[in-house]
Amino acid sequence: MENFWPAKRAVRPVMLVCVAAALAVSSGCSVLPKEDEEETLPAINPPKLSKKPEYTVKTETLETKVRGSGRLMATKEEELYFTDDTNKRLKEMYVKTGDKVEQGQLLAELDVTEQETQLKQRKLQLRKDELQMIETLRKADEMSAEQLEQAKIDFELKREDVNKLEQDVARAKLTAPFSGTVVSVYLKKGDTVKAYDAVAVIADLNQLTVAATIGPDDLKKVAVGMEAVVDINGVGQQKGKVLQLPNPDSTSGGSQSGGGFPGQSNGQQRVPDSIDNYLLIQLDEFPPNLNRGTPLSVSIITQRKENAVTIPLAALRSYSGRNYVQVVDDKGNKREVDVEIGQQTSTDVEIVKGLTPGQKVVGR
Structure with missing residues (x-):
């Protein structure tokens, strides 16, 4: 027993040292900086290729129009x-x-x-x-x-x-x-007056008409009797027919090669304004309570075709004088087809030969 206790006392310091070392290691781990958590990145999907629009070949009434602007004038006005x-x-x-x-x-x-x-x-x-x-x-x-x-x-x-x-x-x-009735007075006492400068305008306000001007190229396509749609400011659209073309000797609304407008100078002598200088349209029904000078716009139908086979202009392709489209079938297969075109509008084109209604074509 005497030999056992000294041995026991020698083991105790060793155990204390081990415990202290263990505590030191554990406390040292607690003061180290925490590592950043791994960031979760979103899945990157490859971009989808844009699909070109597809259009159905259809039949419709196709109208070609020319447009202009004007105002209400008296039929007797000077x-x-x-x-x-x-x-x-x-x-x-x-x-x-x-x-x-x-x-x-x-x-x-x-x-x-x-x-x-x-x-x-x-x-x-x-x-x-x-x-x-x-x-x-x-x-x-x-x-x-x-x-x-x-x-x-x-x-x-x-x-x-x-x-x-x-x-x-x-x-x-x-x-x-x-x-x-005197509808306009342009000069006053003491003003200097030049030849053909407008002094006043007199009109018979009991009878008004639609007077319009259109461009020289469009005017060549217009004939008396053609159908027209007139959009009168504050009233809306009214149907009518072309009643009279402008005097070919005038410079109305830029309708002649000399340019200029009624009542303006052509570089040498002022051209007096006259209702004869305008394209006149007779309305099917004239709305009541309208005033001379009311602004308006006109659309004249120069060509119309019933049951025309049409596609949007965006589907028509042209190259070196060749007109063609890309036709797509039910399985998504595409093939080029040559077409013969007819009249065109601002949005559609007539297909005279090459397509039938119901087919699908690919846009550009």
């Missing part, structure tokens, strides 16, 4: 202007917009005070020349035939000068060509 090519001041404007006038009523006049004074003097002088001519004729027997003829010519020239001056003064007055 722009008024002076024709004197000498710039003069407007002496007086006797009417204003909205005034009703009678035929022949004085509307405006130029300041021709100087010409009126000259006319008065020329008339007095002409009266003296007439008396002198009477005296000359009394003495005709004393004159040669040449002298008498020269006297007659001189007198006629003086009378012609007076007539011309009278016409100049008369052209300085602007009168109403018919009874109606």
Whole structure:
């Protein structure tokens, strides 16, 4: 027993050292930084190839149209202007917009005070020349035939000068060509007036019509009697027919090669506005309570085909003069088919040969 206890006391320190080491290892592990957890990445799916659209070949009524714009105008409407090519001041404007006038009523006049004074003097002088001519004729027997003829010519020239001056003064007055309403006044007293510059517009507001302008190329496709659809601002669409084409001598709405618009200058002389310069459309039923000047747009049907075989323009392919489509069958197989095309619209094209209704074609 005496030998056992010393051995026991020697083992105890060794056990304490082992326990301390174990505690040190365990505590050291707790102070080490934690490793980051592994990030879970989302599955990346490969991009799907976009599928081109497919269209069904169909039959429909195909219409080709030309379009333009315009306004409501009176069937009897006239722009008024002076024709004197000498710039003069407007002496007086006797009417204003909205005034009703009678035929022949004085509307405006130029300041021709100087010409009126000259006319008065020329008339007095002409009266003296007439008396002198009477005296000359009394003495005709004393004159040669040449002298008498020269006297007659001189007198006629003086009378012609007076007539011309009278016409100049008369052209300085602007009168109403018919009874109606003054719908526009462009000048005021004291303004300088040029030949053919619009002074006022008079119209018979009891009868209105659709007046439109379209481009020169489209105008060549239009004929009297063609169906039209008119979209009137604030009213909606109305059906009608082409009643009258614009005057070919005008520069209406750019419809002629010379360009320009009614009432605008063509570079040399201003072109007066007139209803004859427009394409006129007669409506099947004219809506009530409309006003002159209301804006509108027109669509004229220049070509129509019933039961036309059509596809969208997006399905038609062209290369080196060849027109073709890609036809797809029920199994998704594609093949190229040559086609013959007819009329086209902004969205569809007629297939005259190569396809039948119900087939499917692939878009671009």
